[in-house]
Amino acid sequence: GAGVSQSPSNKVTEKGKDVELRCDPISGHTALYWYRQSLGQGLEFLIYFQGNSAPDKSGLPSDRFSAERTGGSVSTLTIQRTQQEDSAVYLCASSLELGRVGNTIYFGEGSWLTVV
Amino acid sequence: GQQLNQSPQSMFIQEGEDVSMNCTSSSIFNTWLWYKQDPGEGPVLLIALYKAGELTSNGRLTAQFGITRKDSFLNISASIPSDVGIYFCAGLTFFFNKFYFGSGTKLNVKP
Numbered sequence: 001g002a003g004v005s006q007s008p009s010n011k012v013t014e015k016g017k018d019v020e021l022r023c024d025p026i027s028g029h030t031a032l033y034w035y036r037q038s039l040g041q042g043l044e045f046l047i048y049f050q051g052n053s054a055p056d057k058s059g060l061p062s063d064r065f066s067a068e069r070t071g072g073s074v075s076t077l078t079i080q081r082t083q084q085e086d087s088a089v090y091l092c093a094s095s096l097e098l099g100r101v102g103n104t105i106y107f108g109e110g111s112w113l114t115v116v
Numbered sequence: 117g118q119q120l121n122q123s124p125q126s127m128f129i130q131e132g133e134d135v136s137m138n139c140t141s142s143s144i145f146n147t148w149l150w151y152k153q154d155p156g157e158g159p160v161l162l163i164a165l166y167k168a169g170e171l172t173s174n175g176r177l178t179a180q181f182g183i184t185r186k187d188s189f190l191n192i193s194a195s196i197p198s199d200v201g202i203y204f205c206a207g208l209t210f211f212f213n214k215f216y217f218g219s220g221t222k223l224n225v226k227p
Contacts (some may be wrong), residue, residue, distance in 0.1 A: 003160075026145075027212045031213070035217075041220075042204070042217060042218070042219040043159075043204065044218050045217075048214075059154050074127055091159070095215075098208070098210075098215075099213060101146075101166060102164075102166055103147060103208060104149060104164050105149065105161075105206065105208075106149075107158040107159045107160070109157055109158045110158045112156075
């Protein structure tokens with residue numbers, strides 16, 4: 001697509017429920033990233049996918065968080081047994097493969113998650 | 117891990133004033149990017165810099181890739197109310213093969 005597309009744009013869920021957030025990267029971008037941003041705060045790295053390589057999961061805050069990327073394109077971030085502290089905006093971004101000169105990372109509009 | 121130190125954290129200025137913010141690191145970066153994030157939206161790319169010493173403008177915005185490759189600044193001239201938002205720097209290092217982000221500069225413009 002023309003830009004990074006995320007869905008849902010807003011999600012309100014009850015504490016303890018599971019949620020799935022979806023990201024569709026820019027066509028041709030092999031690298032895909034998930035970040036979390038709490039209100040008024042900076043970007044917290046969660047996970048990074050690059051082609052068929054094993055993902056860098058070093059930023060996932062707990063084992064309740066997982067992500068997969070099927071077919072090298074669309075990615076799903078899953079949060080199990082949601083807690084109130086999971087409330088944040090979840091930003092997806094994509095880029096060409098790292099190491100290329102002239103690379104840039106583009107963000108989606110974010111999925112705003114509220115756990116009540 | 118690598119750190120990008122972005123300053124100032126926040127700024128309160130009068131409409132029409134010029135603004136300057138910067139990011140520094142102890143490591144060398146190969147790419148510097150500047151983003152603006154409006155409330156309720158994702159960060160939008162403003163300027164991308166790929167060469168040490170490069171100076172690039174986008175309207176009233178000017179950014180430079182520091183000659184040491186360890187810093188970058190963003191200037192906004194003649195600020196207007198719609199410049200309000202959070203500005204983030206990002207650096208890409210080929211050595212660590214990763215993007216790093218600054219903590220953001222929150223800009224407030226008083227009409």
